Amino acid sequence: MRQTPCRKTRLCFIIDKLALRSGGAERVLIETANALYDHGYAVEIVTYEPRGKRPFYPLRKGIILSNIRPRDHNRSQVWRVMSRVRSMLHRNRFFIPGLSHLQWWSQNGSFRRRLAAHIDATAPDVAIAFLPPAVTALGHAHFSHQTRRFASLHNVPEQDFDNPGRWDPNPVDRKLRRAALAHFDGIGILLPEFRDWFDDELQERLIVMPNAVHPVDPACLSAAKRKKRVISVGRLADVKQHRLLIEAWSHLKDDFPDWICEIYGVGPLESALKEQIEQLQLDETVILRGATNAIEKEYLSAKILAHPAEFEGFGLVITEALAHGLPVVGFEDCSGFNFIVHDQVSGLFVSAAGDRAKNLSGSLAKLMRDPALCTALGDAGLKEIERFSPQSILALWEQAIQGTDQRLVLEA
Structure with a gap:
């Protein structure tokens, strides 16, 4: 008798914008979707954004990509004018007293309604929302x-x-x-310490799910030709605190004239950081490199990763650097850094007390003066990231999908 094949579990990942987005969450979504697809799940990714551009990161051919936002040319001229006015008010944070709810529905209601209709039409077994806009839409969607x-x-x-x-x-x-969080069967968080923020009724739904770290070919590591370069990688935004790194370098330039500091990333502070570099006369030793599609090459040719961020959810850049044999320097009170890196083992913790820029310069100088310490910390970092292996994180995702016992999770 012919057996009926088992139906694949259908997963629907939801994120509001994905096209050409190169951020950490977007990368994690696509890598997770690819891994689950390879593991036998039927996978769809749903977005709500203007059309015409593909995701920045490569997606498996068998994964369905659905954009549920209506095409603008199918809408009336009146609607398009109203949409532009609405967006202008929204960007300028102008909210009319008593009409904030109406403004919110006008701006976001279509995402929620269309998502609900899409889920009813496609009937996924699990819907997975990435980032707050999608969490809000899925949490309040009625299907x-x-x-x-x-x-x-x-x-x-x-x-x-x-x-x-x-x-x-x-x-x-x-x-x-x-309010949307109360409507979820499970909630994935990146660090154990984040549990404390959630209300008691949500505690049982939490699962600690760090991001996966892919190991680097040992042959690439052994062939790496490291130069006297400190690199920093991250969006040029306040939270990444590149201004502290630039200020710290002003204390280092005279003692280390043959070293350079290169910052990779784009963002709203690019002009301000360029101005700071000029004012401190660091034009030749601190360089804003912009975005790159070959960051792995930069990790392999640097000696140190400086990560002066104020806080991190997890810190993909940190784990990537460790996987490429780089010691990492960051502030002791930065969540997502102090969970991944161990002080004096795989990197150095910078004191958060007093002058942060001077403290950062001191920690960097310690490594820049000691090549043997750089090598030892870099080698130890390769061991640190083994707990974030793709196999371990995929197992956590399967727990989340199946709703199995979430107490047996990787937290250390």
């Missing part, structure tokens, strides 16, 4: 199909849900963001 809801969070919860400067500036959005 009849019995789909398990999972929220995948990729930053410090306090920053994503309480900080008025992040995500949608409408105060209504912040309330809905928080």
